[in-house]
Amino acid sequence: MVHREAHARRPSIHDVANSAGVSAATVSKVLQGVSTVKPENVQRVFDAVELLGYRIDPLASDLRRAKRRIIGAIVPEFESEFFGSMITQLERLAEQRGYALVAASSRESEAREKEILARMHDWRVSGVVLAPVRNEHGPAAGFMKKYGMTGVLIDRVLADDAFDTLSADSGSASAEVARELVERGHRHILVLGLGEQAATVRARLESFRERALQLAPDTRVDVILSESDVEPLRSALRDYFAKGERPTAVYSLFLRGTLVALSEFRRRGWHCPNDISLVGFDDAEWMQVTWPAIAAVVQPVRQIAIEAMELLFRRIEGEGGPPTARLESCKVLMRESVGSPGSGPHSGGGKRR
Amino acid sequence: MVHREAHARRPSIHDVANSAGVSAATVSKVLQGVSTVKPENVQRVFDAVELLGYRIDPLASDLRRAKRRIIGAIVPEFESEFFGSMITQLERLAEQRGYALVAASSRESEAREKEILARMHDWRVSGVVLAPVRNEHGPAAGFMKKYGMTGVLIDRVLADDAFDTLSADSGSASAEVARELVERGHRHILVLGLGEQAATVRARLESFRERALQLAPDTRVDVILSESDVEPLRSALRDYFAKGERPTAVYSLFLRGTLVALSEFRRRGWHCPNDISLVGFDDAEWMQVTWPAIAAVVQPVRQIAIEAMELLFRRIEGEGGPPTARLESCKVLMRESVGSPGSGPHSGGGKRR
DNA sequence: ATCAAGCGATAAATCGATTTTTCGCTGTTG
DNA sequence: CAACAGCGAAAAATCGATTTATCGCTTGAT
Numbered sequence: 001m002v003h004r005e006a007h008a009r010r011p012s013i014h015d016v017a018n019s020a021g022v023s024a025a026t027v028s029k030v031l032q033g034v035s036t037v038k039p040e041n042v043q044r045v046f047d048a049v050e051l052l053g054y055r056i057d058p059l060a061s062d063l064r065r066a067k068r069r070i071i072g073a074i075v076p077e078f079e080s081e082f083f084g085s086m087i088t089q090l091e092r093l094a095e096q097r098g099y100a101l102v103a104a105s106s107r108e109s110e111a112r113e114k115e116i117l118a119r120m121h122d123w124r125v126s127g128v129v130l131a132p133v134r135n136e137h138g139p140a141a142g143f144m145k146k147y148g149m150t151g152v153l154i155d156r157v158l159a160d161d162a163f164d165t166l167s168a169d170s171g172s173a174s175a176e177v178a179r180e181l182v183e184r185g186h187r188h189i190l191v192l193g194l195g196e197q198a199a200t201v202r203a204r205l206e207s208f209r210e211r212a213l214q215l216a217p218d219t220r221v222d223v224i225l226s227e228s229d230v231e232p233l234r235s236a237l238r239d240y241f242a243k244g245e246r247p248t249a250v251y252s253l254f255l256r257g258t259l260v261a262l263s264e265f266r267r268r269g270w271h272c273p274n275d276i277s278l279v280g281f282d283d284a285e286w287m288q289v290t291w292p293a294i295a296a297v298v299q300p301v302r303q304i305a306i307e308a309m310e311l312l313f314r315r316i317e318g319e320g321g322p323p324t325a326r327l328e329s330c331k332v333l334m335r336e337s338v339g340s341p342g343s344g345p346h347s348g349g350g351k352r353r
Numbered sequence: 354m355v356h357r358e359a360h361a362r363r364p365s366i367h368d369v370a371n372s373a374g375v376s377a378a379t380v381s382k383v384l385q386g387v388s389t390v391k392p393e394n395v396q397r398v399f400d401a402v403e404l405l406g407y408r409i410d411p412l413a414s415d416l417r418r419a420k421r422r423i424i425g426a427i428v429p430e431f432e433s434e435f436f437g438s439m440i441t442q443l444e445r446l447a448e449q450r451g452y453a454l455v456a457a458s459s460r461e462s463e464a465r466e467k468e469i470l471a472r473m474h475d476w477r478v479s480g481v482v483l484a485p486v487r488n489e490h491g492p493a494a495g496f497m498k499k500y501g502m503t504g505v506l507i508d509r510v511l512a513d514d515a516f517d518t519l520s521a522d523s524g525s526a527s528a529e530v531a532r533e534l535v536e537r538g539h540r541h542i543l544v545l546g547l548g549e550q551a552a553t554v555r556a557r558l559e560s561f562r563e564r565a566l567q568l569a570p571d572t573r574v575d576v577i578l579s580e581s582d583v584e585p586l587r588s589a590l591r592d593y594f595a596k597g598e599r600p601t602a603v604y605s606l607f608l609r610g611t612l613v614a615l616s617e618f619r620r621r622g623w624h625c626p627n628d629i630s631l632v633g634f635d636d637a638e639w640m641q642v643t644w645p646a647i648a649a650v651v652q653p654v655r656q657i658a659i660e661a662m663e664l665l666f667r668r669i670e671g672e673g674g675p676p677t678a679r680l681e682s683c684k685v686l687m688r689e690s691v692g693s694p695g696s697g698p699h700s701g702g703g704k705r706r
Numbered sequence: 707a708t709c710a711a712g713c714g715a716t717a718a719a720t721c722g723a724t725t726t727t728t729c730g731c732t733g734t735t736g
Numbered sequence: 737c738a739a740c741a742g743c744g745a746a747a748a749a750t751c752g753a754t755t756t757a758t759c760g761c762t763t764g765a766t
Binding site for chain 1: 413431476615
């Protein structure tokens with residue numbers, strides 16, 4: 001029986017108390033840094049902790065405390081770079097403040113989103129960072145409101161009357177994209193979007209259109225919106241091109257739309273930027289290594305995460321005041337997928353093979 | 354004071370007991386489906402639960418139980434599709450069995466990996482799914498062994514004497530890639546890998562080389578390994594090409610290496626598959642929409658996740674026996690980035706612009 | 707010398723469940 | 737009719753911490 005002890009029951013605070021010859025209350029105080037303990041006892045406690053390898057059980061600890069040191073995070077998916085690094089950041093920030101982050105994926109389902117929220121409420125999390133599937137008016141936000149949970153809404157949101165919201169300033173970014181395209185001579189631009197995120201998509205669209213028309217009133221902006229799934233978008237796009245529509249540039253308002261656009265270009269044998277230009281909202285690592293590199297709007301993930309946690313902890317600590325609605329600005333990276341119309345006559349593609 | 358009650362203290366099991374006119378113990382039994390309760394009381398309890406909107410506090414519940422219904426998952430990063438969907442799957446499977454999944458990112462650091470594990474041990478998780486940064490012999494696995502934690506090791510592992518391991522059968526997949534390349538006439542192939550994952554990388558490399566030489570003994574297989582970071586790999590690759598080396602195909606053993614290869618091809622103006630062929634280990638959504646589409650080895654994420662959870666829960670439920678080491682087979686998708694050497698003479702590139 | 711205040715520490719209550727023990731009652735059995 | 741199971745439910749212990757209440761002792765003021 002040499003190294004059996006490691007597998008045995010972990011020492012509790014009472015074991016430490018016994019070993020140190022003090023009470024459990026004293027141990028608790030020492031470990032929390034309360035100053036009314038005699039230095040001698042402090043030392044004895046630390047020694048006992050060291051000796052036994054004691055570590056606080058956060059579960060038991062949180063049970064008694066007023067606030068549980070757990071933060072929940074809910075995102076529509078884990079598979080994308082955007083939400084992946086969002087979770088990474090949030091985890092880092094929560095940890096920094098001594099909180100555990102519990103992340104969950106709503107898998108793009110509002111029903112599931114609400115269920116997860118209910119489960120987090122069961123866990124009595126101190127706060128939630130919610131990136132809603134659709135927008136700030138979904139059942140999940142309603143649930144949070146109803147039960148007085150504290151939280152912050154991010155990404156697919158604009159403003160809310162109950163929670164702080166935070167997202168990329170996709171409006172300004174879209175206007176900048178419009179400027180870049182119009183200045184390069186594009187006068188017929190197709191915009192791809194997802195309809196279910198009504199408000200945010202409308203904001204991007206309106207900013208884009210406004211700036212485009214302001215710079216060149218004769219610009220034609222076509223729009224294809226798919227309600228929630230991406231496949232309808234694909235077929236709509238296919239039909240659009242089949243009808244003979246020939247925009248000189250495409251601006252996709254979301255990552256998966258960019259992929260759909262690329263794959264439709266493939267089908268028709270079109271190459272960027274000679275046959276058509278492409279800009280996508282949301283950047284990805286691979287976009288800079290393909291040929292051509294894909295122009296994209298880079299979202300300020302880090303800033304959103306930092307600011308979201310900052311706001312959340314202020315509310316957790318009881319700060320009042322009306323909810324704020326912040327936008328963090330994006331960076332627009334014009335890469336090779338964008339050119340000037342006419343440089344490659346937009347005829348039938350597929351000559352290159 | 355109309356809808357104030359929602360924000361108030363949540364009802365506890367005692368509130369339910371009072372409301373139903375029974376004891377807390379009875380409520381607990383009813384909620385767990387113990388059959389020794391009179392039907393009448395069962396009904397009263399359910400009514401009270403309904404009336405008060407009671408839900409069990411999992412924290413308090415787990416504190417008393419023998420096993421806490423929490424599973425930990427540790428992956429090197431959240432940003433990639435592979436680990437993103439791995440977490441999605443694991444979450445789904447844990448949920449299915451009534452467990453909560455707590456996911457954490459080691460951010461490619463072994464030190465952090467161990468810290469996270471210690472924290473999970475503090476939480477007394479029932480089990481851990483660990484995707485180690487390096488391999489099965491790191492400090493994290495040592496920690497798990499030392500403290501008798503139950504867990505499963507996945508992805509960058511081959512076999513272990515203490516834990517079940519599970520990974521993609523990258524050896525067979527690599528052999529298949531070798532076959533595909535050699536059969537297309539490639540006789541000079543460069544392999545890119547990460548050295549720190551010693552055993553798994555060696556396995557892939559050896560299978561590849563073996564099959565290549567078996568099919569065509571005159572095949573030349575060059576190897577560039579970078580220890581742990583990706584930037585050294587980039588410069589090593591640059592030097593390699595600068596020296597005048599002209600392999601007709603590149604096989605990257607990991608996703609980021611594929612990106613590095615693509616970006617170096619860009620720099621030199623080389624196009625796949627005319628100037629050089631490329632196959633990457635690990636598939637990604639974008640690889641099928643780019644032009645050319647990138648050939649890749651698809652890992653069986655879903656199967657790995659399912660099998661990992663299956664094994665883990667068997668161990669949690671006390672099943673003994675020696676640790677198993679399973680490999681799940683991959684699919685190799687040959688896409689346009691692979692061609693035959695000579696179809697585009699491998700001279701200085703950049704003619705296309 | 708008496709009482710109040712202050713200090714440091716312990717005992718006890720608490721968090722919200724589960725699990726074990728105890729208890730009262732009914733129906734059998736010797 | 738006393739003793740004994742068996743049943744269903746309540747009471748109490750438990751999990752492992754934190755927090756509150758209490759206590760003994762010293763010090764200072766009256």
